[in-house]
Amino acid sequence: MYPRLLVYVNKMKENAEILREKLGNLGIEIVGVTKLFMGHPKVAKMYKDAGIKILGDSRIENINRMIEAGINGDFMMIRIPPLSRLKEMVDIVNWYLVSEEEVALAIDLMVDRPVHLIYMVDVGDLREGVMYDKAVEEIKRVRKKLKKARIAGVGTNIGCFGGVWPTNENLKLITDIAKAVDAEVVSVGGTIYLMAVEQNMILEGINQFRIGEAILLGTDITGGREIEYLKQETVILEAEVIEVKRKPSKPIGSMGYDAMGRKVKFEDLGERFRAIIAVGEQDISPYGLIPLDNGAKVVHASSDHTIVDVTDMERVVEVGDILRFKMNYSAVLRAVTSPYVEKVYIE
Ligand SMILES: *Cc1c(COP(=O)(O)O)cnc(C)c1O
Numbered sequence: 001m002y003p004r005l006l007v008y009v010n011k012m013k014e015n016a017e018i019l020r021e022k023l024g025n026l027g028i029e030i031v032g033v034t035k036l037f038m039g040h041p042k043v044a045k046m047y048k049d050a051g052i053k054i055l056g057d058s059r060i061e062n063i064n065r066m067i068e069a070g071i072n073g074d075f076m077m078i079r080i081p082p083l084s085r086l087k088e089m090v091d092i093v094n095w096y097l098v099s100e101e102e103v104a105l106a107i108d109l110m111v112d113r114p115v116h117l118i119y120m121v122d123v124g125d126l127r128e129g130v131m132y133d134k135a136v137e138e139i140k141r142v143r144k145k146l147k148k149a150r151i152a153g154v155g156t157n158i159g160c161f162g163g164v165w166p167t168n169e170n171l172k173l174i175t176d177i178a179k180a181v182d183a184e185v186v187s188v189g190g191t192i193y194l195m196a197v198e199q200n201m202i203l204e205g206i207n208q209f210r211i212g213e214a215i216l217l218g219t220d221i222t223g224g225r226e227i228e229y230l231k232q233e234t235v236i237l238e239a240e241v242i243e244v245k246r247k248p249s250k251p252i253g254s255m256g257y258d259a260m261g262r263k264v265k266f267e268d269l270g271e272r273f274r275a276i277i278a279v280g281e282q283d284i285s286p287y288g289l290i291p292l293d294n295g296a297k298v299v300h301a302s303s304d305h306t307i308v309d310v311t312d313m314e315r316v317v318e319v320g321d322i323l324r325f326k327m328n329y330s331a332v333l334r335a336v337t338s339p340y341v342e343k344v345y346i347e
Pocket of ligand 1: 035058079160190
């Protein structure tokens with residue numbers, strides 16, 4: 001059935017092994033992040049087979065899915081747990097990223113065994129975490145109030161929200177705080193932190209990397225690059241052509257906004273051969289599709305239709321043909337989540 005996603009878990013495993021070795025040599029443990037594949041058991045098993053012990057996910061549904069499939073923890077909740085859903089987590093999750101006293105105390109009250117809290121610090125990406133200049137005081141204050149839960153360390157996240165890159169300056173912010181609060185674990189993410197390793201930045205005391213993208217896709221979207229020592233083409237989309245026609249490249253008439261509310265600028269390239277594939281915004285993010293055929297170019301998409309300019313392709317494209325694409329993080333995210341896309345996991 002098409003559209004379908006070919007997921008090469010075997011290539012991901014090679015990526016995981018390369019990174020486990022590279023980071024292991026620096027005393028850094030990997031938390032294998034499973035959220036991109038909604039906690040798919042085959043992806044979880046891949047991490048485990050590659051020697052990664054802790055699995056991190058942002059959603060309890062995904063962690064439950066892994067447990068039901070017989071995957072052993074430890075599990076880390078990598079999104080701050082909502083208070084209303086804590087009771088679903090406390091019996092199965094051993095590691096929590098937290099950033100609020102209320103949440104830390106609520107976990108402490110509910111658990112009946114020791115669990116590890118990583119107190120999140122914001123060093124400038126402006127997503128979760130206590131601002132770095134207030135962190136030491138807050139962490140010391142909260143730590144005194146805990147009985148069963150334990151603040152095992154501090155953590156930070158950059159890249160994902162603000163697009164911030166690691167620097168010796170923002171690394172020093174977190175390592176100084178770690179020292180000031182006697183952190184055992186210093187946990188950073190996401191994939192963009194690999195840049196700090198490659199550029200020999202000062203990682204003093206940082207001993208945990210939470211990584212998904214680099215292993216699962218071999219890319220670093222915040223760094224705008226493919227990671228040369230890892231494998232890409234771990235996920236391929238196959239979609240079916242439902243129309244091919246020669247048409248103008250610029251819409252005719254006065255123009256407002258497209259179906260997604262965007263103002264689109266179409267270049268006038270004269271008449272082109274345009275293939276429609278049966279996949280759209282509901283399944284992919286069109287600008288994250290990279291055609292595997294030389295000469296093919298994704299033009300634009302609405303909910304259910306994506307237009308590919310096939311004029312410059314070597315082969316002639318006909319109705320019923322299959323076009324293949326590699327994908328960036330956001331395209332994979334949507335395709336994995338779409339119930340309309342069949343998934344084939346290759347081990
Ligand atoms: C998603 C996420 C990660 C993993 O990020 P990648 O860029 O996919 O490696 C790490 N930590 C947190 C808190 C996350 O939400």
